[in-house]
Amino acid sequence: MISTTLLSKEKEIYSVTGEERIGVIPIMDNEAVEKAISKAKEAQPQWAEIELYKRAEILHDWADQLLKNQTNIAEVISKEVGKGYDAAKKEVTRTADLIRYVAEEGCRMHGELMKGDSFKGGKATKLAMVDQAPLGVILAISPFNYPVNLAASKIAPALISGNAVVFKPASQGALSGLLMVKALLQTDIPQEAVQTVTGKGSEIGDLLVTHPDIDMITFTGSSATGQAISQKAKMKPVVLELGGKDPAIVLEDADLSLAAEQIVSGAFSYSGQRCTAIKRVLADQQIADELVGKIKEQVEQLSVGLPEENATITPLINTQAADYVEELIEDALEKGATPVLNHTRKDNLISPAVLDHVTIDMRIAWEEPFGPVLPILHFKEEGEMIKIANQSEYGLQASIFTKDVQKALFMGSKLNVGSVQLNAKTERGPDHFPFIGAKSSGLGSQGIRRSIESMTRDKLFVLNL
Numbered sequence: 057m058i059s060t061t062l063l064s065k066e067k068e069i070y071s072v073t074g075e076e077r078i079g080v081i082p083i084m085d086n087e088a089v090e091k092a093i094s095k096a097k098e099a100q101p102q103w104a105e106i107e108l109y110k111r112a113e114i115l116h117d118w119a120d121q122l123l124k125n126q127t128n129i130a131e132v133i134s135k136e137v138g139k140g141y142d143a144a145k146k147e148v149t150r151t152a153d154l155i156r157y158v159a160e161e162g163c164r165m166h167g168e169l170m171k172g173d174s175f176k177g178g179k180a181t182k183l184a185m186v187d188q189a190p191l192g193v194i195l196a197i198s199p200f201n202y203p204v205n206l207a208a209s210k211i212a213p214a215l216i217s218g219n220a221v222v223f224k225p226a227s228q229g230a231l232s233g234l235l236m237v238k239a240l241l242q243t244d245i246p247q248e249a250v251q252t253v254t255g256k257g258s259e260i261g262d263l264l265v266t267h268p269d270i271d272m273i274t275f276t277g278s279s280a281t282g283q284a285i286s287q288k289a290k291m292k293p294v295v296l297e298l299g300g301k302d303p304a305i306v307l308e309d310a311d312l313s314l315a316a317e318q319i320v321s322g323a324f325s326y327s328g329q330r331c332t333a334i335k336r337v338l339a340d341q342q343i344a345d346e347l348v349g350k351i352k353e354q355v356e357q358l359s360v361g362l363p364e365e366n367a368t369i370t371p372l373i374n375t376q377a378a379d380y381v382e383e384l385i386e387d388a389l390e391k392g393a394t395p396v397l398n399h400t401r402k403d404n405l406i407s408p409a410v411l412d413h414v415t416i417d418m419r420i421a422w423e424e425p426f427g428p429v430l431p432i433l434h435f436k437e438e439g440e441m442i443k444i445a446n447q448s449e450y451g452l453q454a455s456i457f458t459k460d461v462q463k464a465l466f467m468g469s470k471l472n473v474g475s476v477q478l479n480a481k482t483e484r485g486p487d488h489f490p491f492i493g494a495k496s497s498g499l500g501s502q503g504i505r506r507s508i509e510s511m512t513r514d515k516l517f518v519l520n521l
């Protein structure tokens with residue numbers, strides 16, 4: 057019955073459990089993608105001419121529309137990407153808050169005035185006014201795991217600074233993304249200024265990222281895709297937020313109850329499908345066993361089930377993802393890791409796995425599972441923890457658990473990561489903080505002000521009085 061209504065240029069989207077057909081997205085061909093880019097390019101100057109305060113009002117309206125449709129959008133997020141319903145609702149609220157902050161921040165970016173005579177030999181009669189000009193058309197490519205929030209965190213800064221947008225959502229996540237754009241199009245925004253293109257990234261991606269009318273690319277997703285995009289983009293500015301292997305470093309003097317609670321929440325919320333999830337624990341051997349005991353107690357309390365039941369551990373995004381997680385667990389067990397809990401798998405639902413005594417010859421010590429598995433490594437001394445933390449190809453964030461702030465600052469300064477969290481889990485928010493990935497974890501910086509800056513360039517007017 058389904059296939060009779062399906063057009064050849066459409067893709068059916070099923071819930072992560074595979075049980076419900078929740079919608080259909082267009083599979084756009086090159087011609088349709090070209091058309092979308094050219095409409096965005098044409099609309100951009102008109103959008104940039106609208107007064108800044110009016111653009112801000114439109115963004116506030118967008119936030120209102122999202123909240124008005126929160127229940128519906130959350131239901132779709134929850135089914136489409138398998139996020140607990142309450143967490144999906146929070147994603148919508150967080151996004152509305154982010155959009156409002158973008159609107160306000162954009163209105164407060166007043167440029168800079170520079171005096172000519174502050175440079176030796178310069179004249180006071182020369183004044184530079186530094187304004188921020190939009191780049192043109194921004195290509196926003198988002199991942200599946202925050203289909204609304206990680207899309208709006210690109211679209212809103214692009215719009216407030218006068219850019220048009222071509223938005224490419226993840227295919228599994230596109231229904232949620234389309235609902236978010238629908239809310240935006242219910243405002244007074246010129247309808248052509250935001251174009252959504254759907255279809256497989258591997259098929260339309262090259263056309264998008266190499267297109268001469270795309271002026272900047274902002275991408276969140278895997279390191280492999282991000283690296284390929286950055287190579288193809290050549291001279292286009294690119295901001296990349298990619299994978300992670302965030303360590304939680306637990307020192308001998310740490311508050312172990314706090315550390316365990318933060319580690320478990322950091323590692324397992326949304327089944328570990330977060331770039332900032334804690335993906336390895338590097339524990340001082342003096343406290344490692346006690347820490348593992350506390351982690352075990354916490355993990356045993358996690359709910360495992362369906363997104364609509366608000367479970368923490370839900371089915372992973374697809375079978376390939378679940379197979380990969382299993383493969384990493386099997387590899388570690390074969391090489392001698394100790395299972396702290398007996399994990400089970402039913403279809404794509406994997407119960408939380410904690411692996412103790414993980415060693416550096418195991419793949420789980422280095423690879424990003426993007427699933428509910430936490431490896432624990434034991435160390436005799438802090439220098440070795442820093443060395444192993446830095447040997448990762450990733451450098452998103454790290455947590456350090458200790459009562460010794462001085463030591464945490466010293467160790468943090470040695471870690472090659474974008475952010476260091478002291479006595480708390482790794483995470484992106486609050487969303488106005490800069491969000492940075494080092495090494496294979498990214499390029500450039502996001503966070504509201506940084507994102508706006510990345511989508512504008514300095515434009516100088518020199519007054520010769």
Ligand code: NAP
Binds near residue numbers: 225
């Ligand atoms: P992904 O497979 O790289 O996909 C991300 C986006 O890129 C999707 O929209 C995808 O479209 C598109 N894409 C795929 N191939 C492309 C190509 N050749 N050219 C242009 N676009 C292309 O990543 P994911 O599986 O959605 O997300 C999981 C990964 O993202 C993890 O590694 C995670 O750590 C990382 N992530 C990082 C952050 C961060 O902020 N650092 C945040 C979230 C996720 P299709 O869906 O159509 O393939």
Ligand code: G3H
Binds near residue numbers: 332482484485
């Ligand atoms: O998955 C990557 C997101 O940027 C993580 O955001 O730390 O708020 O979950 P989060």
